[in-house]
C-alpha cells in the first residue's frame with residue numbers, strides 16, 4: 001500500500017511516499033534558516049512558508065518515488081499536536097488531495113509518528129516496548145502496547161527536555177536550534193565550575209521537570225554578564241547536557257525495571273543527542289535490554305515517519321474525512 005504522507009506541524013514542510021516500512025521518498029524543506037534570526041519558530045511565518053512550499057515538496061516526493069498521483073493508495077497527514085496554523089496547511093492540502101484522488105485520508109498524531117520513525121530503520125521492532133519520547137515540545141515515557149495503543153507513565157511537569165536545551169542555549173548566545181548546537185560544542189561537564197541543580201520531581205515516579213535547571217542556567221549567565229565574567233560555554237553546555245541526560249536515563253531505566261519491559265525505544269528530536277545515545281547504549285547493554293533509536297535523518301520532523309505510523313492507523317480503522325480539523329494539543333492516547 002503506497003501512502004503519501006504529509007508533515008507540517010512546526011517548521012519543516014515534508015512529504016514522503018512510504019510503502020509499508022520502505023521509504024520511497026522523503027522530501028524535507030526546512031525553514032530553520034529563516035527562524036534563526038528570531039531565535040525560535042515564528043508561527044505566522046511558519047504557516048506562510050508551508051503554504052508556499054507544500055505543492056512543490058509534494059511533486060518532488062512523487063517524482064523521487066518514481067510514481068504519479070494515480071499510484072497513491074491513501075493520503076496521511078499530521079493533524080495534532082503542533083502549531084495550529086502550520087498544521088492546518090498540511091491538513092487542508094491532504095483533505096483536498098484525498099478527495100480529488102478518491103483515496104482514504106489517515107490522520108496521524110505527531111508523537112505516534114516520532115515513535116514510528118523507529119519502525120523505518122528497525123524491521124524487527126514490534127510492540128510491546130517502552131518508549132522515551134523527547135522532543136522540543138514533549139518529554140514522555142510511554143508503554144507502547146500495540147501500534148495504536150499507548151499509555152503514558154511519565155511526563156514532564158513543565159518544560160520539555162528540548163525546550164530546556166533550546167532556551168539555555170539561546171541565553172548563551174548559541175545558534176537556533178539550540179539543542180543541536182549545544183550538543184555539538186559541549187566538551188566535559190565540570191560540577192565544581194558549574195554546580196547546577198539536579199532536576200527532580202516529588203510524586204509521579206517517572207515524571208520530569210526541567211524548568212528549575214533552565215532557570216538556574218539563565219541566572220548563572222545573567223550574573224556572569226553583570227559581573228563581566230567569561231562563561232566557559234563548552235563546559236556549561238556539557239554540564240547542562242549531563243544533568244538533562246541524568247534524569248532522562250534514570251527515569252527510563254526505573255520505568256523499565258518496574259514495568260518489566262526489556263525493549264526500549266527512544267524517539268523525537270532530542271533522541272539525536274550524542275550523550276543520551278552513548279549513555280543509554282551503555283546502560284541497556286549492562287542490563288541486557290534491547291535499545292532502538294531512529295537514524296539521525298528520522299529524528300527530526302519528517303513525513304516518512306508519518307507514513308510509517310499511518311499504515312497502522314489505517315489497519316486499525318482510524319480514518320478521517322472532510323471534517324478533519326487540526327488540533328494544537330492532544331495526548332498520544334487520544335483514542
Ligand code: KG4
Nearest residue numbers: 135136137162179183269270272273300301
Ligand atoms: O522532534 P523535534 O524535531 O520537533 C518537535 O516535535 O518538537 O525536536 C526538536 C527538538 C529541539 O528542541 C532541538 O533543539 C532538539 O530537538 N534537538 C536536540 C538535538 N537535536 C535536536 N537536542 C539535543 N541534542 C541534539 N543533538
